[in-house]
Amino acid sequence: MFQYTIGFIGTGNMGSALVRAACKGIDPQQVVVTNHTPAKAQALAKEVGCQVVLTNEEVARQSKFIMLGVKPHILPEVLRQIAPVVKECMDQGEEKVLVSMAAGVTMESMYQHLGLSQRVPMLRIMPNTPAAIGKGMTLVHPECCKPELVDEFETIMAQSGRFDRIGENLADAAGAASGCVPAFAYLFMEGLADGAVMAGVPRQKAMTYVAQAVLGAASLVLQSGQHPGALKDAVCSPGGSTIVGVSKLEEGGLRSACIQAVAGSAEKNKKLGK
Ligand SMILES: NC(=O)c1ccc[n+]([C@@H]2O[C@H](COP(=O)([O-])OP(=O)(O)OC[C@H]3O[C@@H](n4cnc5c(N)ncnc54)[C@H](OP(=O)(O)O)[C@@H]3O)[C@@H](O)[C@H]2O)c1
Missing domain, CATH: 1.10.3730.10 (ProC C-terminal domain-like)
Structure with a gap:
């Protein structure tokens, strides 16, 4: 069973802004982070009171919502890395939701990089950095996720600002x-x-x-x-x-x-x- 409600892989400019919002909306003990350079995640965790782990697989195993905060060209590698863990957890009946904020990367191509036969619930979002202070505008592409999970995600991230659900066909422009x-x-x-x-x-x-x-x-x-x-x-x-x-x-x-x-x-x- 997952230990954290939401976990972040990549705590750069955008990822850390969303971590800050999540830690205001829910108990920071329910938030876990990891980053390529661990010191960056550790400093953020110290500031906001969330948990930190050392690997992407641990975030994937221990979180219900898995936030992918890496650059678009790194995303395929991270998806391949966490795919076995996501599969194992889902085979045991756990609910997982992958959430990508990567510009330009379609959900179809993310499924291809994951390479799993089952369709993991997935959200594609396009946030902005004012989310760190509750003034963000986050677009949510909800096609590959049950409505109740989209609602849950928006509730967890409510302190980031406004949301709008819009079809993925408008992702690049919007x-x-x-x-x-x-x-x-x-x-x-x-x-x-x-x-x-x-x-x-x-x-x-x-x-x-x-x-x-x-x-x-x-x-x-x-x-x-x-x-x-x-x-x-x-x-x-x-x-x-x-x-x-x-x-x-x-x-x-x-x-x-x-x-x-x-x-x-x-x-x-x-x-x-x-
Ligand atoms: N910046 C924005 O305003 C904005 C707005 C909307 C969407 N986005 C999207 O958000 C994503 C992140 O952008 P950003 O601006 O936050 O970039 P960034 O500041 O460079 O952050 C990316 C983070 O990912 C970490 N990372 C790199 N490889 C990793 C790996 N294999 N495993 C775990 N962590 C890894 C990096 O760690 P190191 O620094 O230690 O290498 C860095 O902290 C992108 O996909 C971008 O399209 C950004």
Whole structure:
């Protein structure tokens, strides 16, 4: 019988963000982690109070939900490594769910790498790093998992933020919008803060003002349901200073660059699993 509710293989940037969320949602003693460099998993475990083991097989044997937090090119090797353990446990009647967060890797190709005759329940997710503080957006592709197990997974990870269930056919495109956008937002905010510094605002204050403005604007979009264009219009007084800034952003091709960024990331997602 499994000892832990959820186990993580790979505690890098994304894996550790989800470990933090899991440890806020359930008893950290129900969470186990392992990592290629054990010291990384050990430091995280010490910080959040979860358990740590030394091998991927141990995580697979002892956890109900097995979170695969390695890079896409490492995933096939890890799947082959844990397959015998998963089979043995399932043959003994244990319920296991494999959860992959790897960009671009389809569930069909994961089944092939596992190489098992039985179909292990599987979830493919696309989270983002704000999950570490409960502000994440996680897309869940639920096709290969019973609805009650999807519900259970979302309950365990509830402290990571929002979830949306969406077909795997949209994984590469939607994954770019959730997984990659934080990086784009950081770049945007860094530029805005640089502008404020150029205009004379001290760096630390500039970062706070910009971050809070972006946070407030995003919250308003989500809560009001209004189109961002309408909310932008409400800030731009005729002949005022904001519309001058808007015109500068358009001169720099901001919206076109944003479109290309998300579309380009979606294209790259398609290639990552191949
Ligand atoms: N970063 C994001 O914002 C984001 C968003 C959505 C999805 N993802 C997905 O999340 C996955 C991880 O990305 P990441 O950004 O977190 O990468 P990362 O920071 O490089 O983390 C990967 C972790 O896997 C560990 N690892 C490597 N080989 C391993 C093995 N054989 N067994 C156990 N652990 C192993 C690495 O340990 P060492 O450092 O010791 O080698 C590292 O801690 C990727 O599949 C990515 O597509 C990431």
